Amino acid sequence: MVSSPVTSPPASLLAPDPAPAQQRGRTGTASPGAAAQPACFHCGLPVTDAEPLAAELDGSRRVFCCGGCQALAQTLHAAGFAHLYGDEARFARPIDDDARREAEPIWAAYDTPELRSQFVRPLDGGRAEITLAPENIRCAACAWLIEQHLSRQPGVESAVANVATRRVVVRWRDGAQTVAGLLAALAGIGYMAWPFEVSRSDQQDRRARRGLLMRMAVAMLGMMQVMMYAWPIYTHEATIDPGQLQLMRWASFALTLPVVFYAASPIFAGAWRSLRQRHMGMDVPVAIGIGAGFMASALATVRGVGEVYFDSVTMFVAFLLLARYLELRVRQASRSGAEMLARQLPATCERLAGVGAAGERVPVARLRAGDLVRVKAGEIVPADGTVVAGASELDESMLTGESRPVRRSAGETVLAGCFNTASPLELRVTRVGAGTRLAEIVAVLDRALAEKPRLATLADRVAGWFVATLLVLAALTGVVWGLWIDPARALLVTIAVLVVSCPCALSLATPAAMAAAGAALSRRGVLLTRGHALETLAGVTDVVLDKTGTLTEGRFAVAAVEPLAGLDQAQCLALAAAMERGGEHPIARALVAAAEAGAGVDAPVAVADMRNVPGQGLEASIAGRRLRLGRRDFVAGLAPEGATSSPDAASDCAHPGATFVWLGAESGPLARFALADLERAETPRLLAQLRVLGVRCHLVSGDNAPTVRWWGTHFGIECVAGGTTPEGKRDYVARLQQGGAVVLAVGDGINDAPVLAQAQVSIAIGSGAPLAQxxxxxxxxxxxxxxxATALAVSRQTRRVVRQNLGWAFFYNVVAIPLAATGLVTAWMAGIGMSLSSLLVVANAWRLLRAGRKGA
Incomplete structure (x- = not known):
């Protein structure tokens, strides 16, 4: 079940702000262009009363549109916020009576048990807490006004408004106040607000980012301060008094303590977990290097002799945390698509007793299949359903990636989470909760994120062996330096080996790139449901495409109109559409759509005595003439013997495989309509991009061979197979695979199930089958x-990025480890090198996120 955050308020409930900028001056009168009509000093709306409300403020007479604006202005002036009434200030006016009556049912819904449990947090002592999101909070004056007003409400103990986050946290005695009362109180001073719910994952992400940022800040600050003491030692150690030198060491020790015990604590915790699980994770050598460097430096400080490495320790921790912060942001970005989708559903909706009837505001959790709901302009669709009344345009970008609103009218399906942009709709609910398409998409994304690609698994195993080898190599380096080369530098060289060869870059190389690419594709409407998909897509050599529902729309459209008895095309379409109007058959919809697109006649055509002959067609009277529409023999039966003969059905047509529909009268045939499948608008672009990528395209369809050959010629596809069964498609792919091809199969996910399963990687058109199936x-x-084609291009780019990351990590370790083992790289150099290595890997992977933008 997806989470249900605050509902988007109806557009009419937004605080009005209609006065143009030139009327927003705070002089108490309208601008010169507004003639003699004064404007409210507080909100800027015109004042229409003959004797308006007025008050003396700052020695000037100010007029107001209502008592609420007057009270607010006087309150703000008394609190010292008079300076905010400048040319740029705009305050909302209190909600008017009509908007209040519309909002009150929505406010009351938040006091239902379902929504209280979601938004209201119970506290000890019979108290409650809620976070509200005011829509037009702008400045410190707004925050002060909200806090003061809410604090005076019955039962409210505290109200804290945050301008930066635009959130208000309210605590009150439960039973003495309601959520509806709080929302009404804010609306009374001009701030429409709605309960705000932070999802659990949002809270966890925010805590993780905040904690890592705090640790990184401590490490950065410690590094800079320690370097202030280390630099004089490096450059003028011989001239510094021994007492001052020792004091500088103690100061460096004190500054390093919070870096090691606070900033680096997650590193030590991760290393301890790895050791307890008998797994050599990347934190193990890092923790050993940090711990050894700090302990050796602390011992040298206490004894007053020996080298100290506080600058190396702090620098290493700071740069490592910076790399981990960037990696955290990439991982969280990869989840952003699923999180944004999961928060799309509103909290309340308007349920109707019948079509056109009055409704009641109820929690979305109470909806059941078969319920009737009204979705006004500016609201979000609460559940999957079918339009029963009205027509509007819906923004489906969050679900489909399509940026332009799509039109939906009676009989068409709408999906939960879509935004209604134009007109009210009445919907019959078909699926709710976890059964909605929105929930299916979230489940698919969650499943994909839970699976680890083969490359990432392999990289983890390699990193584990690398850590074990590194520890052995570091120990050998310490023994060699301690026994034969320079015992005084043995510890420093060993620490440098441990630090410089940390496998962070190796472990981050693949998952960072995969996460960024997955996030980018999900924003474009391509959901990866298997962990290996991205990796396999990069190696695709052949693409097997279905025709119906993939390259074509899978619906009828009028391909040609052939008049046969003196009428023009528009008149023939008008007659056919008049007979088919209201029909649900695909042919009926195609004829009506063609007539509407052509605007054949201005006046509606009157149809009488309509009769439907199943499997044959329609018969009706129009303007006193008896007409038939349907099969050729059925239409010909209306005409007497010897009437004008009709063309042969096998005569030339510009579209092989078309379905013919005849229109005739008693005098003989009037027209013949050729209906055919409709090419998808983006099919030419897809095929052109596939050719640029160098993959071979195959058109394999169950339609008859001549039709498929025609479509193949039309699309420019050479490899064509028609009249193919689902099993035949599977065998076709198997033959390609035997020749060494890596096949991507694309289909609608139902009758193409065998070929999708046979191919190394497959993509289902989501409009063809439920995502869960x-x-x-x-x-x-x-x-x-x-x-x-974008998915193929992004997968290839991801493969290049992964190879670059792995190549860099391998090259870096091959070069850095020998340099550290020979003593040419010191500990502080090793810290910088390791951190920059990780930063480079993450930054390189981050480039893939740009592929999620439509223009990328």
Whole structure:
């Protein structure tokens, strides 16, 4: 079940701010262009009363549109915020009566048990706490006004407003106040607010970022301060008094303590977990290097003799934490698609008793299949459903990646999480909660994130062996230096080996790139449902494409109109559409759509005595003429013997495989309509990009061979197979694989299940099958098939980035370890080198996130 955050308020509930900028002056009167009509000093709205409310402020008479604005202005002036009434200040006016009546049912819904448990946090002593999100909080004056007003409400113990986050935390005695009362109180002073819920993952991410930033800040500060003491020692040690030198060492020791015991504590904790689990993680050599460097320096400080490495320790910790912070941001970005989707559903909706009836505001959790709901303009669709009344445009970008709103009208399906941009809709709920398409997409993303790609698994295993080898190598280095080369430098060289060869870059090389690429593709509507998908897509040599529902829309469209008895095309379409209007058959919808697109006649055509003959067609009277529409023999039966003969059905047509529909009267046939499948708008772009990528395209379809050959010629695809069964498609792919091909199969996820399973990697068009049932390795959530080529391009770019990262990590260790073991690289150099290595790997992977932008 996806989480249900605050509902988006209706557009009419937003605090009004209609006055143009030139009327926003705080003089108490309108601008010269507004003639003699004064404007409210507080909110800027026109004042229409003959005797408006007025008050003396700063020695000037100010007029107001209502008592609320007057009270607010007087309160702000008394509190010392009079300077905010400048040309740039704009304050909201209190909510008007009509908007209040519309908002009150929504406010009351937040006091239902379902929503109270979601938004209200119980505290000890019978108290409660809630976080509110005011929509137009702008400045410190807004925060002060909100805090003062809420604090005076019955039962409220405290109210804290944060301008930066635009959140208000309110605590009150439960039973003495309601959520609706708090929302109404804020609306009364011009601030529409809604309960705000921070998801558990958001809280965890925020805590992780905040904690890592704090540790990084401590490490950076400690590093800079320690370097202030280390630099004179490096440059003028011989001239410094021994007492001052020892004092500088003690100061460095004190500054390093918080870096080691606070900033580096996650490193030591990770190393301890690895050792307890008998796994050599990347934290083990790092913790040993930091601990050994600090202990040796502390011992030298206490004894007053020997080298200290506090600068190396602090620098190493600071740069390592910086690399880990960047890696954390990449990982959290890879989850952003799923998190944003999961927060799309509103908290409340308007449930109706019947079509066109009045509704009641209820929590979305109470909806059941079959319920009727109204979704106004500016609201989010609460559940999957079918439009029963109204027509509007919906923003489906969060679900499909399509940036342009799509039109939905009666009989069409709408999905939970879409934003209604234009007009009210009445929907019959078909799926709720975990059954919605939104929930399916979130589940698919979660499943993909839970699986680890083969390359990442291999890199983890290699890193584990590398750590074990590194520890042995460091020990040997220490023994060799301690016994034969220079015992005084043995510890420093050993620490340098441990630090410089940390396998952080090796372990981050693959997962950072995979996470960034997965996030980028999910933003474009390509959901990776299997861990190996991205890796396999990079090696694809052949793409096997289905026709119906993949390269074509899978729906009828009028391909040609052939008049046969003196009428023009528009008149023939108008007659056919008049007979088919209201029909749900695909042919009926195609004829009506063609007539509407062509605007054949201005006046509606009257149809009488309509009769439907199943499997044959329609018969009706139009303007006193008896007409038939349907199969050729059925239409011909209306005409007497000897009437004008009709063209042969096998005569030339510009579209082989078309379905013919005839229109005729008693005098003979009037027209013939050729209906055919419709090419997807992005199909030419997909095929062009696939050719640029150098992959071979195959068109394999169950349609008859001549039709598939025509489509192959039309698309410019040479490898074509028609009349193929699902098993035949699977065998076709198997033959390609026997020749060494890496095959990507693309289909609708239902009748193409065998070929999707046979191919090394597969993509299902999400509009063809429920995502939960699609067995493909990736799902395209919309009809923009050109994103399939984008997935191939991004996967190849990801492969290059992974190879670059692994190559750099390998090259760095091959060069750095011998230099450290021979004493040419000191501990502080090793810390910088290791950190920069990790930073380079993460930054290189971060480039893949740009592929998620539509223009990338």
């Amino acid at each position: 699609a067995g493909a390795d990736a799902v395209l959530t919309h009809g923009g098939v050109a994103e399939i």
